[in-house]
Amino acid sequence: MNLKRISTLALGALMAMGLYAQQNLSWAQMPVVSPEVNADNSVTFRVLAPQAQKVQITGDMLPTRKIDTPMGKYDAPGVADLVKDDKGVWSFKTGKLPSELYTYNVVVDGVRTLDPSNVYCVRDVTNLFSMLLIGGGQGDWYRVKEVPHGTVSKIWYNSPTAGLKRRLTVYTPAGYETSKEKYPVLYLLHGIGGDENAWSELGRAAQILDNLIAAGKAKPMIVVMTNGNISQEAAPGETPNGFTVPTLMLPKTMDGNFELAFPDVIKFVESNYRVKADKNDRAIAGLSMGGFHSLYISANNPDTFGYVGLFSAAINKQQTSGVESERVYDDLYGKLAKLFAAKPKLYWIGIGKTDFLYKDNADFRAKLTAKGYPFTYMETEGGHIWRNWRIYLTEFAQKLFK
Template identity: 40%
Template sequence: MERNMTQHRVLSRDLALAVLLVGSLIAPRLVAREQPASSAAAPAVQPGRGAAQGPTVTSPEVRRDRRVTFRILAPAAQKVELRSPGDIPGVGGRGAALPQLTKNADGIWEATFGPLPAGAYRYVFVVDGLTVVDARNPATSQTNTTVYSLAVVPGSDLFDTKNVPHGAVAAVHYNSTALGGIRRMHIYTPPGYETSRDRYPVLYLLHGAGDVDDSWTSVGRAGFILDNLIAASSAKPMIVVMPAGHVNGAGAALGGSVPVAAAEGIPGIGSGPDPFANDFMTDLMPYVEKNYRVLTDRQSRAIAGLSMGGNQTLNIAIPHLDKFAYIGVFSSGSAFR
């Protein structure tokens, strides 16, 4: 899978959830002139009309030479820094000082990095100590502790957005009887799925400890990778299911909260039963096979996982070799249950 996912750094669990920096526009006061009593009343000023407009801010700006400029409007700020979980070369990393942005006369802070290799890069701003996402950028990527803004630098045959038929990625919620709560997963369906009656092989793709079910398709670019591979006849059209691997903590809240009693420990690590594996076999896989046109024979079913997801893959697949013909484990320890 993509470089940014396979070289993923585990984030500290005490990182606060990123918050949006909210600005407000204050309309200038309108001073009314005194009018004679007999004159008609002045027309009312419509709300928002005549309000001062701030400068235009473009962020991130990705140039053709793969240099990227990050900007934020914060005229009253004293210091603005850029933080990344190790994705952007020279930004972030344990113990490394955060690079500072420079403010111009309009109150816009900016910094330029690169040229950067083609890839997807997560980042946030730190404004006078407050961590905020980029309000000018709608693209985000979740982790098990926070939300990052996402900048994509093109230049890869594998994950660029190309003029090829595209599949669809959906956030799907299901009820977990095993965990006692509503859970979330992301599901990729290949081009033509909505208009065909075909059944497809299925890959269950499990994320690492620092990620959530959103990560494969946001920073991992999984949907575009699959589109490009299928268009090049390098992969068969398939359905890819990306579950939420965490069953407790902040990551579980993104995937759907569950009772603490049902989610003791980190799934796939340590001793005792794996609550995620129980949910997978009891609720998640049956939901997929009931609601999606997946082939259900062993030769048409695969499972793979990264790091924590690799342990979970072993926990699920080894006891059920009659159900999975293909098993992939990446950057994972060998402690499985």
């Protein structure tokens, strides 16, 4: 064997040893286990940060705290301190938690970030959250189970009223592609800052519908998840505008333009999907701003929807810009008189006890009661949070199209 050959083999051996050493080092530095769901449904969080001075966790599995904002006091996720061990691993163990889907962040020396040991995360407007799921109860509706699965599609449609090509997220139930059956439709609307991805990603809408339908608790239905920001084509980063920064401050969100353009959505769905196109096979529901939109879309179209759901809904128009489109908000109770005269099958309202919109909802319910308008009401713990809206969708969906 010549010297050049020996040198090449030696170099290869050294490189292999270096790679092996790097692999061993990478395994030695693998992230700690976090989160760890314990047998009693407590959760242990761990963060390897030997140089950090302070590590905390904040999330909806912790008791809420009140924070001051320019608009008043609001519930915010609780905060807990982690304790550091002699290996530089910080840890915190919760008490026993109810079955639920939880979101959280790690805070290292004042900087909020994702849990570095947890690859599962979700975006809510401008924030990213790590997530975990505890089964054995309500959280089981949000799991992917061994049941027939529906299809979630991102569909573009033309909105002549908005002057844009826009995108919808559409859930079709298991069996849709292979059957000739026609299905009822739930139009499901998000809150301010959200988009057509919100209900499928944060709201677990597909998992909820899959599991409810498989359990025989909900009728097979199509769910159309709109983008309620009428100035947007689609979710941030998924349009020709590129990687724009998500924001709450979008034009035309609550000035009547979305309500006026909503018939474009219905026309597209009923022209392109096998649906039952009558009032008692259409439902509309939404959270917060989406509840506001659902309230006024249904009020302005009293013969269109047999089912209406208001989840922590904004009720009152807060600002007036004077544009012509705002006429859709005029004479709400005159319009509701026509809606209830048309006898909707279900008018459903849900809100948390500490929601900042609680009083507006209480006043609205009092007016409905005084006028003799029938509605179904659900009150839950907590405030203006996805934890409540997933519960409301789970309950509302079971009451539709029966």
